[in-house]
Amino acid sequence: MKGDIRRLIKKYIEVLILDELSKKELHGYGFIELIRERYGFAPSPSMIYPVLKDLMRRGLIEASERFSGSKKVIVYRITDEGLKFLRDNEELLKQARKHEERIRRACEAGIFEVLKVIKELFEVIDSLGEQELARIRAAIEEFAKAIHGVLRSASHE
Numbered sequence: 001m002k003g004d005i006r007r008l009i010k011k012y013i014e015v016l017i018l019d020e021l022s023k024k025e026l027h028g029y030g031f032i033e034l035i036r037e038r039y040g041f042a043p044s045p046s047m048i049y050p051v052l053k054d055l056m057r058r059g060l061i062e063a064s065e066r067f068s069g070s071k072k073v074i075v076y077r078i079t080d081e082g083l084k085f086l087r088d089n090e091e092l093l094k095q096a097r098k099h100e101e102r103i104r105r106a107c108e109a110g111i112f113e114v115l116k117v118i119k120e121l122f123e124v125i126d127s128l129g130e131q132e133l134a135r136i137r138a139a140i141e142e143f144a145k146a147i148h149g150v151l152r153s154a155s156h157e
Contacts, residue, residue, distance in 0.1 A: 011089075012096035013051055014060075018086045019093055021061060021078035028052060028074065038100075039107040052076060060085050 020026060020034065028048055036042040055061045060082035063074045078086070086093065121136065128136070 011092060012099055014055060015089055015093045015096050016100060017051060018060060018078055018082050021076060022083060022086060025075050025077045039104050041107060041112050
């Protein structure tokens, strides 16, 4: 199940990248900036470049080197095969856009702050004592209860 979700997310990212490239050429940092503008967080290059590399391997995009001042940049553009893939996967693009809006709203709600704290907790959990764990457990229970309360009241509106 977890692998299925990852594959679906990868497909969404692919069609969203192809959709952007159908409008204009972009370099890797351009994708990072685009995501920062839309969602309020900047993905790491290790999140973007493997997808771009895979799309190139499959012939859906191509890259060319350009100079921006004295700096060399790689600019990506969609190929005819990429445009065909986008047309053939129109329904997937609609689903990706729907989830894109959910991601944007989740970012506005602060979900990445929660995820950062969870990651930080996971990294140090072995060093915490029983008192700290009990306080964390109580805080998580309180947080979950508050969120459930908001969700229940929202579903009755």
